[in-house]
Amino acid sequence: MSENKTKSKGLSIAMILLVIFLGFGFVIGLTQSSIFKDNDTTLKVQIKEFSFNGNSLVEYSGESENVEIPKSYSLGPTENYAGTTTFNNRTEALNFLDEHYINGAEGYYDFYRQIYSGIEYPWTYEYSIEKPTFVEGSDIKITTIADSAFRENTIIKKVIIPDTIERVGNHAFRDCSSLTEVVLGNNLKSIGDSAFWGCAFTNITLPNSLERIEPYAFFRCANLVNLTIPANVNYMGIGICNACTNLKIIRITTLNQITPGYTEAYQPFSRCENLQVIYVPSQNLEFYKTTMPWALYQDKYQT
DSSP: OOHHHHHHHHHHHHHHHHHHHHHHHHHHHHHHHHHHHHOOOOOOOTTTTEEETTTEEEEEEESSEEOOSSSEEEEEEOEEEEEEEEESSSSHHHHIIIIIIIITOTHHHHHHHHHHHHOOOOEEHHHHHHHEEEEEEEEEEOOOOTTTTTTTTOOOOOOOOTTTTOEEEETTTTTTOOOOEEEEOTTTEOOOOTTTTOOOOSBOOOOOTOOOTTTTTTTOOTTTEEEEEEEEEEEOTTTTTTTTTTEEEEEEESSOOOOOOOOSSTTTTTTTOOOOEOOGGGGHHHHHSSSTTTGGGGGEEOO
């Protein structure tokens, strides 16, 4: 009997320790999630001319012609924000939460619970908030250039994208009409819909890490002369090079037999009236000559 009690006591202690451990992990998870919430562009972190949201670069506000995108940034020291305010309704309290607590300040969840605790309005609230700051550093890696981050920026001429970036978002550089040089990082996996629509470069080197080229990625890049599709690409969307009027040479090195979407108006290289040759792997030549929409270019293929 005493042996069973000892075992039972040991199990109880073990269970208590497990609950404490899991609870601690949960709290840490909540704290981290309060600092960064994916795809919520209201949570901007401003460092010089760059705005970040978690692992994404969401906006560039500078006026430089040559832009080198940072690889990362770090948490800096906290700043105290103290005072008293009165909320007339829940909406005002939630706006205060978004403005002053949302970037990971301590007390976020306590204040959130108070808002939904049945509190009566008007509510006078005394606060002292340690708000985090963000500085240049290496703690938080930038992996994404968000949708429309540089859209219609007509100043930039060159952009260097670091190896940390895995995705260039939809419309990220759309109509950057002065952009004549793009250096892509070696870990890029995806180029988004219309990402480089209307840019001015004559060529762009796509890294071997690239897997997806989304629709209209290089639409109306009128100065583009040649393009190589790397070996690891397994998806190409509709009209990736539509209306690239000076495009002359395309090299498709991937062995994947990709069938992109197409319509009567939009095929991979429609309205590319100066297209002279498309190089493809010899083992896939028949696939390109007989499979739509590739068959539209059967007189252009060489191996």
